[in-house]
Amino acid sequence: MPANLPAEARAKWIKVMEARTPEEKIKALEEFLSAVPKHKGTANLRLWATRRLAELREEIEIRRRKRAGRGPRFFIEKEGAAQVIVVGPPNTGKSSVVSILTGAKTKIADYPYSTIEPVPGMYKFKDVLFQLIDTPPLSPGSRSGLNSRVIGLIRNADAIMIILDVNGDPIDNFERIYDELNSHGILLHKPRGRVVIERQRSGKLGIRVTLMGRLLDCTPDDVRKLLESYRINNALVKIYGDVTLGDVEQAIFESRLYKPSIIVINKADLDLKKAITKGRLLKKMNPDIPVIVASAKWRKGFEKLGEILFNELELIRIYTKQPNGQISNKPLILKKGSTVLDVAKSIHKKFVESFLYAKIWGSSAKYPGERVGLDHVLHDGDIVEIHIRG
Template identity: 55%
Template sequence: MTMPANLPPEAKAKYAKYLDAKTTEEKIKTLEEFISAVPKHKGTENLMLWARKKLAQLKQDLEEERRRRKTGGSGIRFMVQKSGAAQVAVIGPTNSGKSTLVHRLTGAKTLITDYPYSTRLPSPGMLSFEDVQFQLVDTPSLMLNYPDSQWNNRIIGLVKNADALLLLFSLDSPSLKQNIASTLKLLGDRGIETSKGEGYVYIERTRGVGEIKLYVNGRLKGFTEENVRRMLREYRIYGAYVYIDGEVTLDDVEKAIFTRTMFKPTVLILNKADRSLYSKEELLALKNIIPNGVPVLVGIARSGRGFEELGRILFEKLGIIRVYTKEPNGEIAKQPLVLKKGATVLDVAKSVHSRLVKNFKYARIWGPSAKYPGERTGLDHTVKDGDIVEIRA
């Protein structure tokens, strides 16, 4: 979506109202007001397209909500309690082998059939990688022919809540390429990116806190942090965390205000290699439609062949590290703390106990991040995967 150059202030204010709306009814009302406040010309065409599509979706949501209220709230939302180091949603078109894969890799009982759309509820299982576990969640199949259906909405809800995605496709399907393209489009249209691309902006609004904080992990092309703050204030956004990765323009930041895309680390799986309709060359050509940075695994879910490295790949894609805490003069913890790459001793202390932060004296580190075994550090020391950390308070 290209952004409208200089939306009038009224339109920006209306958009702020929409962002603040809580109920679906309010969202519809405020989005309609925003649409009428936007001047219609070439520069706002894409924005209007997006807004009208969003409006149609909201109206559908409202209908569904009303129906549920009438039928006594039988509309279950797909939510699976998280467990382990990360929740990974396994999604894809029908018969791609999702239920088979989750069963094979985790041992969990899933419903495997030849009938389309037989899996109707998500069901989790645990995949071990060394000393961490990932929760794989088997899901009902996406209806690629009805991208905006309520059926898909519930799966998308689950996807948004997950930490990573496995996209599954079957090599025995003649429409493999189209299935991949439709799935990626369906996700993209709902604001879910499977690859960070060149640059990536994600704005997380914080209610109440009147501060705009930037986390820049890349380069701002032709603008400053102050420009970002000013622009957000024009949209009446006073509290937000702005995450910037790679090379980003101010337009990209403005776009992120509207589309609110989120990045989900993704692995793409081409299943049923034992019944593949495709040559090696044809598979390589799929690179053209698969985003850079999305690893592709080819395998056989029935036997598990080809998925030996899945745990390690997920671990790397998730950008997580393991840290082992140690009591002063005590045992090293068997179970690691799982933290984001870039975490510091402060994050370690926080996840053990807030008291450790308040009474912190120093830490001692053994392992990859230590200059020498038992190095003494402060709270700002960056830890690495495999570190042993002892906190003295």
């Protein structure tokens, strides 16, 4: 992202931040874009602004269609431990994959673009349920409304499953999808650092910088001055990992989201050797992204999918137990690093307010039934028995 934008561009950006309706945002964003100089340093910013304009126009169109009672439904309420969006180019077998894994009634056809709206289904791994969402084809470079809506689904999801067809060019198709998502601020590789800017529209918070990582080329005071130059005077800035001042400026314009992902080379039944070769190449190019070779037709290759999703999403299962009672059959699904406090919050706020102690059985306990406090970090499979006053 560019540093040292002209004063005119910064002033125009303030108008973008002040805009409330999509129509106002479009007008302000167009004026901002006209004030941004054209050179290599602003290329990504200009691309983002152009994409954002397309999204806002699509938002207006969706609203118009809703009023008219037309158009497919593109919001899917989250269910289960996590929502996983299944995406890919046309005719790669996304619908078949979702169907065999979840039993969902997806539309399966030999021609492309047979799926025109998202279809959810529940996939079970041990005692964990994942919600898989079949989607219309993702067409990198397209400015169609359908593409924008799929991107919207991805931004709201917890993870992405990318289905590629061994018949096509899996590597080229993955790179095109990668670039498309990246242009919308969706990252498939975990970034070295992250900036979260929580703006306050009123109050006397000022600009507070919380370091949960480190600033590489600046100080917290530099961050404050940068935000103030954009007339952001009330905000909490959270720094995770290794962050530069350029990263902070980027966060002013857009939020970049990391989404855990998995690549599936489908239709291995057509050419197993080629599928394995392409899968290995993709894994070599993207060592941090799991790759599996599978065949929806043969119903093979998906045996480790649940375990991969569980690990990539960094989840743990916690089983609760009442004092002198039975252990729950259905676990709480939490993130790695969660504590007894997170369990108490998940049950009811009174378990936090009246907390005395908890007993733990499992790998995080020094011995079975160890007494611990709210800050005790839990492990997958732990059993938690909370004792409260009264």
